[in-house]
Amino acid sequence: MSDRRVFVLGGGISKMAAERPDGNIRDWVVEAAMEAVKDAGVEIADIEHATTSYFSDHFDKQLKQGAIFHDCIGMCPKPNVRVEGGGGTGGLAIRNAYAYIKAGLCDSMIVYGSENMGRHVPSDVAQQFIALASDTDWEVQVAGFYIAYYALMMLSHMEKYGTKEEQFALASVKNHRNAMYNEYAQSPMKITVDDVMNSPLITSPYKILDNCLLSDGASCLIFATEEWAKTHSTSWYRKPRIELVGTGSGTDYMRLADRPFPYPGITHFRAKKFASEQAYKMAGIKNPAKELDCFEVHDAYSGVELVSCEDLRLCGYGQSGKLYEEGYFDIGGEIPINTSGGLIGMGHPVGATGINQGIEVLTQLREEAHPQRQVKLTNGQGGMDSHGGTGTYVAVNIFRRVD
Amino acid sequence: MAKNVFQDPEKTLYPKLPKIEDIDPKDRGMVKTKLQVFTADDPIGPKLSYNPINREDQDPWKDFREIMRIEWNMEITYRHSLGKYSKFFIELENKKFFATECPKCGFVWAIPRPVCPDCLEICKWKELPGTGTLVSFSVSEFVPGFMDVETPYVLAMVKMDGADSLFTHQLRNWGTERTKIKTGMPVKVVYTKEPVIHPMLLMWYEPA
Ligand SMILES: [Zn+2]
Secondary structure: OOOOOEEEEEEEEEEEEOOOOOOOHHHHHHHHHHHHHHHHOOOHHHOOEEEEEOOOOOOOOOOOOHHHHHHHOOOOOOOEEEEOEOEOHHHHHHHHHHHHHHHOOOOEEEEEEEEEOOOOOOHHHHHHHHHOOOOOOOOHHHOOOHHHHHHHHHHHHHHHHOOOHHHHHHHHHHHHHHHOOOOOOOOOEOOOHHHHHHOOEEEEOEEHHHEOOOOEEEEEEEEEEHHHHHHHOOOOOOOOOEEEEEEEEEEOOOOHHHOOOOOOOOOOOHHHHHHHHHHHHHHOOOOHHHHOOEEEOOOOEHHHHHHHHHHOOOOOOOOHHHHHHOOOOOOOOOOOEOOOOHHHHOOOOHHHHHHHHHHHHHHHHOOOOOOOOOOOOOOOEEEEEEEEOOOOEEEEEEEEEOO | OOOOHHHOOOOEOOOOOOOOOOOOHHHOOOOOOEEEEEEOOOOOHHHHOOOHHHHOOOOOOHHHOEEEEEOOOOOOOOOOOOHHHHHHHHHHHOOOEEEEEOOOOOOEEOOOOOEOOOOOOEOEEEEEOOEEEEEEEEEEOOOOHHHOOOOOEEEEEEEEOOOOOEEEEEEOOOOOOHHHOOOOOEEEEEEOOOOOOOHHHHEEEEEO
């Protein structure tokens, strides 16, 4: 590989909310881009390339939406490419920035993502659009929907390892709590395990408070080489420098039913193990729980976070439940997970989600987070895991502070 | 009924959306599909913001807060082909359950595949007895309305006898006590007696 290094210069978020009636999807992307440009200390006119990250053409009844985002922020006539991988879209877009810059196709790239999660349509129609991301011939027809798939994965985890519902609930409590110190978050809440356990049952073992959120919002990151940053970014000499040092990606069979036994079977995310091992290897990380200071994990549902921690090698197989009880993944714990609030507390506007994760790692590594959610830096490294489907597409990215 | 924490102001911190009423059709003016015109708030606002750097100007978008919403209808009907998977669906109507077998590795894919993804070899159809074992399941109290299923609803993952991968379908007629549904229990394919809207619904599982 070339010896070009890829740095993240800045990020911007447009407030996550159940509904953003004050604007529409293109407005949110513009807000996020304006903030990212300010944070990075760059001029939009200097940025050479864009990557568009959004998942569904249906929600906003607009195809080829990237062209609109791109022209709204004055990037024409420069190149733009769309990346799409369901819930993994944002993580893949960051990986795309790495690839393009590393390959020398450009020296700087703006990556923006958003989703209009369907307050434009009745919630039932929104559910239908999301269901279209599972196999429409074989799964949707039998009333397969994501909570039901994840629930049967969790049942399998509970049977195999003795994991308890209360342990899943702890992830939700933690993520809603972390969101309280993130002004962009959709669902800051001070709740207990009992609140989660007593919230309405959707699909056993999942209660409503175990679930992530349908969100409106956008986010944006700016990447560049060191040489480009030195001449174009006023924040390069002012802010801590954060490098994208590892990226990995993996996939798995679309349908859980087809996945090989015993691993991953219907219990684990093989794609996540595959992606993270690539990213760790690239970043020279041997013991991720020790060497990373924070990790943003794709917590589509509380149990997904627990299983993900195991497949990301942040703990051993079957150990996550007990470690949640011990606060291992809390702020102040061994490896804080979802300091932003994650998908459960921060929100899940699909195309923006992975970029939100990248921004949170950036914020943490620069030590710019709210003191109540700022982690202590020992190695100056953080990770993020973005996943689509039931772990069908996964991207893992590792960032490092280089002072 | 459990207390809903969303209604507990002590627990929820995020601002509530104002209720926006639709405009009466007689007041819609020249736009027949006009639903609402309203003034939107700053979604973060001074109260929620702890970071003054991001909120130098308390409402930078104050000149852009008048919002109009319109109603926009679309209807889509597909003529959807089931392609090389079609024999499975055709045979379901004959009350037969078919899988595919790879001639190279011998793997039997319960959800059939014209081509074995592991070998890229063209598979052969193989009839299975339609019995199997429950590997995992979930019980839903809620199903998106478009799916038209009664709740509680059971989604089942089944290891079919004679197949190597699993097959997903609904488990019905399991009785009233959900503790009776257990992984490892024998199940069988049952075929519908009523017309259905999609061939996948010609079958489901029941306890054997
Ligand atoms: Zn084969």
